[in-house]
Amino acid sequence: MTRVFVPGDAAALSVGAEEVAEALAREAPARGVSIEIIRNGSRGMFWLEPLVEVETAAGRIAYGPVAPADVPALLDGGLLEGKPGALCHGLTEAIPYLANQERLTFARCGVTDPFSLDDYRAHGGYRGLARALALTPAAIVEEVAASGLRGRGGAGFPTGIKWRTVLEQPAGQKYIVANADEGDSGTFADRMLMEGDPFLLIEGMTIAGIAVGATKGYIYIRSEYPHAFRAFSRAIHIAREAGLLGERVSGSAHAFDIEARLGAGAYICGEETSLLESLEGKRGLVRYRPPLPAIQGLFGQPTVVNNLLSFAAVPTILAEGAAFYANYGMGRSRGTMPLQLAGNMRRGGLVEKAFGITMRDAIEGFGGGTASGRPLRAVQVGGPLGAYLPESLLDTPIDYEALAAVGGMLGHGGIVVFDDTVDMARQARFAMEFCAAESCGKCTPCRIGSTRGVEVIDQVLARADVPANLALLDDLCEVLADASLCALGGLTPNPVRSALRHFPEDFDRAPAVTIAATSG
Amino acid sequence: MQAEPSMQELRELVAEFRPNRGHVMPALHKVQDRYGYIPRVAMDVIARQLNTTPALIYGAATFYTDFRLHPRPETEISWCSGPACRLKGGDRIREAIQQTLEVPLGGESEDGRYGLHIGQCNGTCTEAPQVWVNEKVVGNLTVSKAIRLARDVKGEAE
Numbered sequence: 001m002t003r004v005f006v007p008g009d010a011a012a013l014s015v016g017a018e019e020v021a022e023a024l025a026r027e028a029p030a031r032g033v034s035i036e037i038i039r040n041g042s043r044g045m046f047w048l049e050p051l052v053e054v055e056t057a058a059g060r061i062a063y064g065p066v067a068p069a070d071v072p073a074l075l076d077g078g079l080l081e082g083k084p085g086a087l088c089h090g091l092t093e094a095i096p097y098l099a100n101q102e103r104l105t106f107a108r109c110g111v112t113d114p115f116s117l118d119d120y121r122a123h124g125g126y127r128g129l130a131r132a133l134a135l136t137p138a139a140i141v142e143e144v145a146a147s148g149l150r151g152r153g154g155a156g157f158p159t160g161i162k163w164r165t166v167l168e169q170p171a172g173q174k175y176i177v178a179n180a181d182e183g184d185s186g187t188f189a190d191r192m193l194m195e196g197d198p199f200l201l202i203e204g205m206t207i208a209g210i211a212v213g214a215t216k217g218y219i220y221i222r223s224e225y226p227h228a229f230r231a232f233s234r235a236i237h238i239a240r241e242a243g244l245l246g247e248r249v250s251g252s253a254h255a256f257d258i259e260a261r262l263g264a265g266a267y268i269c270g271e272e273t274s275l276l277e278s279l280e281g282k283r284g285l286v287r288y289r290p291p292l293p294a295i296q297g298l299f300g301q302p303t304v305v306n307n308l309l310s311f312a313a314v315p316t317i318l319a320e321g322a323a324f325y326a327n328y329g330m331g332r333s334r335g336t337m338p339l340q341l342a343g344n345m346r347r348g349g350l351v352e353k354a355f356g357i358t359m360r361d362a363i364e365g366f367g368g369g370t371a372s373g374r375p376l377r378a379v380q381v382g383g384p385l386g387a388y389l390p391e392s393l394l395d396t397p398i399d400y401e402a403l404a405a406v407g408g409m410l411g412h413g414g415i416v417v418f419d420d421t422v423d424m425a426r427q428a429r430f431a432m433e434f435c436a437a438e439s440c441g442k443c444t445p446c447r448i449g450s451t452r453g454v455e456v457i458d459q460v461l462a463r464a465d466v467p468a469n470l471a472l473l474d475d476l477c478e479v480l481a482d483a484s485l486c487a488l489g490g491l492t493p494n495p496v497r498s499a500l501r502h503f504p505e506d507f508d509r510a511p512a513v514t515i516a517a518t519s520g
Numbered sequence: 521m522q523a524e525p526s527m528q529e530l531r532e533l534v535a536e537f538r539p540n541r542g543h544v545m546p547a548l549h550k551v552q553d554r555y556g557y558i559p560r561v562a563m564d565v566i567a568r569q570l571n572t573t574p575a576l577i578y579g580a581a582t583f584y585t586d587f588r589l590h591p592r593p594e595t596e597i598s599w600c601s602g603p604a605c606r607l608k609g610g611d612r613i614r615e616a617i618q619q620t621l622e623v624p625l626g627g628e629s630e631d632g633r634y635g636l637h638i639g640q641c642n643g644t645c646t647e648a649p650q651v652w653v654n655e656k657v658v659g660n661l662t663v664s665k666a667i668r669l670a671r672d673v674k675g676e677a678e
Contacts, residue, residue, distance in 0.1 A: 049646070186602070224643075261546065
């Protein structure tokens with residue numbers, strides 16, 4: 001029976017993957033051919049979605065983007081034999097966008113059936129856990145530390161050091177918390193993994209639990225991802241039935257289980273202490289630090305809070321060894337980073353590469369430049385609180401330190417591209433507006449400063465005493481950066497100041513479009 | 521509009537939740553999934569079930585933008601505020617819908633039958649600029665398509 005792959009990923013579904021699968025299930029038998037349709041994750045080439053793949057003796061052949069109406073003609077044209085023709089891209093693995101990547105974390109995403117443990121194991125799954133079970137907790141932690149893995153959520157804190165801190169706390173209830181509140185607009189790596197390779201995340205969290213002595217894990221998923229929440233909950237159930245979660249993980253003496261929790265529409269809950277408050281059932285107000293969550297985290301107990309992508313890197317590190325992982329990357333940024341190309345990009349999608357790739361290679365080489373075909377003017381890396389960088393800085397390597405040196409940050413790896421029609425003053429205003437809308441309200445600089453920031457930028461745009469108002473804005477940015485309790489207020493000046501520094505001309509003319517209040 | 525659910529019905533709905541386990545959010549989600557909003561009486565029931573105060577439940581329910589304390593309008597348009605949609609003229613889509621519906625962002629019609637809310641990027645940016653009509657993506661909008669959509673929503677409601 002011919003195996004056909006049609007993604008069940010939310011991004012593919014939004015462009016009609018369900019209807020394509022239905023059309024295949026209807027049209028193939030009508031031609032006397034029986035097929036097996038596998039709903040895989042996405043390969044991360046969004047401009048080709050829905051991407052249909054057919055398994056042949058030579059490998060998997062890709063067709064896309066496939067509309068439901070294309071299906072009869074594709075079948076008649078020999079899709080099930082992998083014949084070339086309209087919409088055919090040849091071997092999936094040979095498509096340059098995929099072939100030129102270094103996929104460690106996303107090695108299986110889009111390849112396997114996300115809910116088949118057999119498939120997961122056949123593609124190297126659960127080898128990391130097997131090795132971890134043969135090691136002492138301290139040895140697991142040292143392996144992660146030696147890999148050089150740093151937090152993939154934004155701050156870039158060494159994961160091994162965080163785990164060591166939790167391991168060193170006295171025995172008692174400890175927790176593992178996976179941050180899947182992927183709120184940065186233009187990012188989707190967490191979602192793709194939850195839907196496309198959930199056992200990888202379960203394996204990574206389980207290894208973390210065994211390493212630090214935690215028996216319970218939570219994954220906090222943003223409510224905008226109901227599909228991912230259902231997919232991940234289903235995977236937890238399957239892992240539990242197979243004895244990979246529960247009282248005796250894989251028949252060992254270790255207990256570990258995971259509970260999936262849904263957020264409720266608060267960007268701030270991506271901040272780790274706010275997330276912990278939310279998990280405890282409270283308003284998502286940021287906590288003072290110290291104490292660090294590693295010492296007093298969820299319900300006051302020692303807690304490892306890591307981004308989902310950090311946990312996702314762990315099985316590879318354990319299975320292949322720290323040196324294998326550390327061999328990728330540059331400087332103090334080791335391993336690979338799943339970059340997410342979005343905005344005005346010709347070929348948006350997921351690109352996993354070793355640290356050190358330049359922004360230009362990512363945007364032009366993989367992304368193919370702007371979708372509009374107009375000149376690129378600005379790039380925002382690291383979500384809505386990342387700096388706007390001009391074209392002249394595109395040769396900066398993607399590396400925690402190199403980006404920081406030009407005033408940028410990697411964040412969660414989102415890269416949003418803007419062409420020359422962008423009004424940077426408007427973007428700067430949006431940053432303040434975003435902060436005002438999403439502030440938890442606990443600290444004054446963020447709660448009040450962001451609203452004042454919108455007002456001051458409006459004054460500048462109205463050309464009212466521009467030098468004095470720009471000085472005021474700079475002063476306000478300094479207070480936000482230095483005195484905010486968490487990164488929301490602390491990073492909001494990034495987009496504002498970088499827009500002022502690199503695109504001053506946009507602040508000294510009438511705005512291109514009338515600006516109306518947009519926050520709710 | 522349906523009447524408020526009974527205490528008994530609510531007690532059964534949240535019976536699985538336990539105190540001190542962070543069950544506030546799951547309980548609120550379950551109530552909202554059932555009724556489309558969090559009735560006032562539900563907060564009392566959840567508080568009792570979780571051995572805490574209604575004030576704490578109310579605090580959580582009002583912090584998160586997903587939770588609503590009033591029944592949702594029959595038709596709700598959520599306008600995506602993400603950057604991909606903005607880049608493709610999302611602000612003009614919003615203005616067109618606001619003017620046609622005659623409600624502000626975050627507002628509802630006087631009869632409560634339709635409303636316009638701010639949405640956060642859900643990653644389906646290939647469809648930008650988009651809105652969600654009762655959670656169904658309506659993408660690749662133009663100003664004229666948006667006006668037609670809003671007129672349909674308004675017409676059906678009148």
